[in-house]
Amino acid sequence: MTRYVALLRGVNVGSTRLAMADLRRLVTDLGHEDVKTYLQSGNVVFGSTVRDAERLAAGIERALADELGLSVPVLVRSARELAAVAGGNPYAEREDDATRLLVAFLATAPKRSTVDALTVPGGENVAFTVTGREVYLHYADGGYGRSKFTNAYLEKKLAVVATTRNWKSVRALAELAAG
Template sequence: MTQYVALLRGINVGSGNRIGMADLRRIVTDLGHEDVKTYLQSGNVVFGAEPGAGKGGAPGPDRLATAIRKAVADELGVDVPVLVRSGAELAALAAENPYLKSERDETKLLVAFLAGAPATDKAAELTVPGTDTAEFTLAGREIYLHYPDGFGRTKFSNAYLEKQLGTVSTTRNWKTVRALAELAAD
């Protein structure tokens, strides 16, 4: 069985896109997946999938993401992007953060998960706006983020990344990334 993590974008923030985690666990379980767990209330789901298990045939991250998105939209009326990473991908990501050695305050570290690797020209043009002190390292479909002055007032936000890179993005803080990697390792 392969462990996966599904990251739903924009769940339970503000007044829109409200989803109960019990409903989310039920939906992912009903798709044929096992050992389904959620983390926090922000659309993080860890689950196991066997090759060929679940509705729709053999799992792959894109197929899993599409199935979860469709099921959530059909059953709950909430249509949001879903990004899926394997447990192995999360473990590697958690082990390779380039800012861990220089930043002691892990609340200033985040990861932006991208739906796909950005086009080479867009990736090369990505810069931190204005006098913002944020730092970033693009690593394929993820961006390690370091906010020395905190994340609260930065212009280098998830919306900015989506606009600049032309791809869907969802951001998680470092504590959540580590917790999801641990849950997906079980």
């Protein structure tokens, strides 16, 4: 059995509302085990015998649509992948304020040309590192909430679906997934 984390994009931050009890039930009904949610923002940790993360994501997306009428992108990472993300943040050592650190999880690795063209909007002090299917973010002068370098900006510029989590959530999900 492999442990996974499913990250739902845009849940409980706009008009898309989803009770975590419904999410746990839905993932359990798909045959996954030891299902736990973290916070109210669409993070679910579970065990599965399925070894294909894309298939897992598609199954959860389909169940959300069929059972709850929600069209929500789902990104899945294995516990091992999430541990690597939590251990690989190039900004973690230089920033004590975890609210200034975030990770954008990408559905697929972006094209090199879009990564090379990615820039921070005018005058903002944001550092970023794109590594595979993740973008590490460091908001040196303040928080994510005041920035134009957002999840939507990354999706547009990189041409991939993304969902962003703060550093505290990334570490907590990695711990939950590790068991």
